[in-house]
Amino acid sequence: KANVFIVMGVSGSGKSTVGQLLADTLEIPFFDGDDFHPERNLKKMSDGLPLDDSDRADWLQELHQLAQAALVQKGAVIACSALKANYRDQLSQSIEDAVDFIFLEGDEELIRKRMEARKNHFMSPALLKSQFDTLEPPEKALNISIELSPQEMVSAIVDALHQKSSIGLIGLGVMGKSLCRNLARHGFQISMFNRHLQDVEEHIAVDFKAAHPELNKAKAFDHLGNFVRSLERPRKIMLMIKAGKPLDQTLDRLVPLLDEGDIIIDGGNSHFKDTHARQKKLASQGIEYIGAGISGGEEGALKGPSIMPGGDIEAYQQVAPFLETIAAKDLNGNACCSYIGPEGSGHFVKTIHNGIEYAEMQLLVEVYFLLRASGKNPDEIAAVLASWQTEGLDSFLLEITIEILRKKEGEAWLIDKILDKAGNKGTGNWSTVAASQLGIPATMIASALFARYISSFKEKRMQLASIFEEEAPVFECNTQDLREGYAIARIVNHCQGFELLAAASHEYNWSLHLAEIARIWTNGCIIRSGLMEMLIPPLKHTESLLLHPEIIEHLKIGRSSLKKVVLSSVAANIASPCFQEALNYLNAMGTSTSAASLIQAQRDYFGAHTYQRHDQVGTFHTKWKNTNHD
Numbered sequence: 001k002a003n004v005f006i007v008m009g010v011s012g013s014g015k016s017t018v019g020q021l022l023a024d025t026l027e028i029p030f031f032d033g034d035d036f037h038p039e040r041n042l043k044k045m046s047d048g049l050p051l052d053d054s055d056r057a058d059w060l061q062e063l064h065q066l067a068q069a070a071l072v073q074k075g076a077v078i079a080c081s082a083l084k085a086n087y088r089d090q091l092s093q094s095i096e097d098a099v100d101f102i103f104l105e106g107d108e109e110l111i112r113k114r115m116e117a118r119k120n121h122f123m124s125p126a127l128l129k130s131q132f133d134t135l136e137p138p139e140k141a142l143n144i145s146i147e148l149s150p151q152e153m154v155s156a157i158v159d160a161l162h163q164k165s166s167i168g169l170i171g172l173g174v175m176g177k178s179l180c181r182n183l184a185r186h187g188f189q190i191s192m193f194n195r196h197l198q199d200v201e202e203h204i205a206v207d208f209k210a211a212h213p214e215l216n217k218a219k220a221f222d223h224l225g226n227f228v229r230s231l232e233r234p235r236k237i238m239l240m241i242k243a244g245k246p247l248d249q250t251l252d253r254l255v256p257l258l259d260e261g262d263i264i265i266d267g268g269n270s271h272f273k274d275t276h277a278r279q280k281k282l283a284s285q286g287i288e289y290i291g292a293g294i295s296g297g298e299e300g301a302l303k304g305p306s307i308m309p310g311g312d313i314e315a316y317q318q319v320a321p322f323l324e325t326i327a328a329k330d331l332n333g334n335a336c337c338s339y340i341g342p343e344g345s346g347h348f349v350k351t352i353h354n355g356i357e358y359a360e361m362q363l364l365v366e367v368y369f370l371l372r373a374s375g376k377n378p379d380e381i382a383a384v385l386a387s388w389q390t391e392g393l394d395s396f397l398l399e400i401t402i403e404i405l406r407k408k409e410g411e412a413w414l415i416d417k418i419l420d421k422a423g424n425k426g427t428g429n430w431s432t433v434a435a436s437q438l439g440i441p442a443t444m445i446a447s448a449l450f451a452r453y454i455s456s457f458k459e460k461r462m463q464l465a466s467i468f469e470e471e472a473p474v475f476e477c478n479t480q481d482l483r484e485g486y487a488i489a490r491i492v493n494h495c496q497g498f499e500l501l502a503a504a505s506h507e508y509n510w511s512l513h514l515a516e517i518a519r520i521w522t523n524g525c526i527i528r529s530g531l532m533e534m535l536i537p538p539l540k541h542t543e544s545l546l547l548h549p550e551i552i553e554h555l556k557i558g559r560s561s562l563k564k565v566v567l568s569s570v571a572a573n574i575a576s577p578c579f580q581e582a583l584n585y586l587n588a589m590g591t592s593t594s595a596a597s598l599i600q601a602q603r604d605y606f607g608a609h610t611y612q613r614h615d616q617v618g619t620f621h622t623k624w625k626n627t628n629h630d
């Protein structure tokens with residue numbers, strides 16, 4: 001297909017040399033825009049006067065016609081300063097798709113020196129300032145640095161023109177880097193971009209590429225326009241940017257450079273409502289937006305994460321080959337990546353994944369702490385946990401906990417040196433808020449979140465401990481009960497998590513496939529476990545795991561152990577919020593007659609909210625006091 005390449009830039013940037021060389025390389029004609037200036041323009045410039053818009057109007061028109069004519073032949077390279085956006089619009093009017101601008105970019109001082117060395121040219125170096133004043137740097141052009149030699153510049157141009165990448169990634173933090181390597185290892189031609197921040201983030205993409213042999217074919221950019229231009233259309237761009245403001249700032253810069261049909265994948269932990277809002281906004285500009293939850297941390301991202309993409313299904317299908325190839329594989333070899341549903345459902349599912357993760361982590365923390373209070377040291381605890389790992393309680397989080405407990409610094413266990421204040425990035429909070437808004441008692445997620453919050457009040461805890469703490473608490477409970485109690489508490493956590501997903505699915509009409517979500521959580525992600533495998537078949541039949549016969553069997557067997565764990569922890573004055581919530585939940589859900597009749601009565605008493613009865617149908621109100629308020 002014939003193309004016109006307009007090599008642009010201020011006078012003295014080397015347009016003619018590079019343009020001629022490029023035309024020779026591409027074997028198409030070259031035209032120097034300077035040769036088309038009318039006599040009066042040349043005279044004006046020789047007199048040291050800058051051209052204005054009206055001087056340039058006819059000249060631009062002529063070059064436009066030249067470009068049009070070239071397109072019905074083999075195409076052409078045209079050197080033309082094209083300093084302003086509207087000049088470029090005039091040049092490419094009605095032939096936009098066939099015109100590529102190549103911007104020779106350089107420092108004013110360097111160009112001045114080059115101009116001063118140039119003999120017999122009508123353009124005097126004195127006019128350079130006016131050229132820079134007029135220049136509106138192009139956003140969509142291919143930017144080429146004039147610090148390269150002409151031959152290197154042409155090679156860079158040819159490379160950029162001919163080899164387009166099939167996918168691009170923005171944001172080379174820990175996760176972004178691992179995903180790039182994963183994509184490259186699977187043979188995808190990728191482009192990578194990281195912003196340039198003077199003295200803070202410099203040459204990130206180029207240095208990253210140089211450090212990893214598998215990236216030798218990848219293209220590295222710190223120029224956003226060049227990155228975008230390096231991608232095949234419709235472009236597929238993955239954003240691995242911190243959720244919230246930084247993401248919006250990136251979108252503000254990126255979106256004007258995109259074209260209709262391009263697809264953005266937000267792979268961060270964004271709030272599902274933000275994702276939906278971004279989707280709607282971008283859809284009005286013809287840009288597709290996939291909100292994809294990605295779990296697995298640095299290693300998962302490199303070797304295969306679990307991916308939860310949500311948004312328009314047709315847009316997903318276009319990026320599916322990339323995401324499904326780099327995702328972890330389940331036991332049957334299927335990708336742990338599956339279309340979740342419309343809107344922000346992918347990010348919602350990832351959020352609840354993290355909520356479940358919070359409670360799974362907290363349960364392990366409680367197990368550790370209780371065992372510590374029973375007199376075991378970290379190595380001994382690791383040995384207990386390692387036996388659980390082979391007794392059907394295997395999980396990624398258990399595995400890493402064992403390794404953490406065994407880690408030593410010199411003679412001492414590292415865990416003993418780590419401050420007992422846990423941070424969080426917000427997804428546990430979002431899960432808890434969602435549970436609250438959807439009316440689902442995901443009490444273990446909420447307790448795990450609040451346990452983290454409590455941990456952060458270190459000073460207050462120390463003050464109170466000096467008043468309340470008795471001698472070192474001793475936890476007395478056999479490890480078999482602890483193991484059983486832990487197993488049951490985990491089941492309760494998963495029951496609550498999936499109830500939450502089911503409720504959201506109904507509320508937002510997402511038609512979530514819970515069994516499929518469990519399947520893609522069996523590998524790659526942080527909450528992968530044997531239990532998750534076990535939950536797939538029941539979830540094919542029910543949204544309420546708690547009512548499934550197989551789950552009920554487990555709960556019946558383990559409930560008394562859970563009770564013993566809770567009783568022993570209470571007796572030893574040890575907080576065990578997630579164990580306690582698991583038991584509370586089973587007790588409360590497993591009771592036919594709850595105490596809520598009194599709540600009904602209280603509400604009716606002070607607010608005439610009415611109540612229902614066991615013995616009669618309808619709504620009732622009682623005048624509870626004999627005195628008349630009037």
Ligand code: 6PG
Nearest residue numbers: 295296297354424425426427526
């Ligand atoms: C994952 C993790 C990951 C991240 C969490 C941590 O699935 O890979 O969940 O997304 O580590 O956001 O969250 P907190 O900082 O809130 O613990």
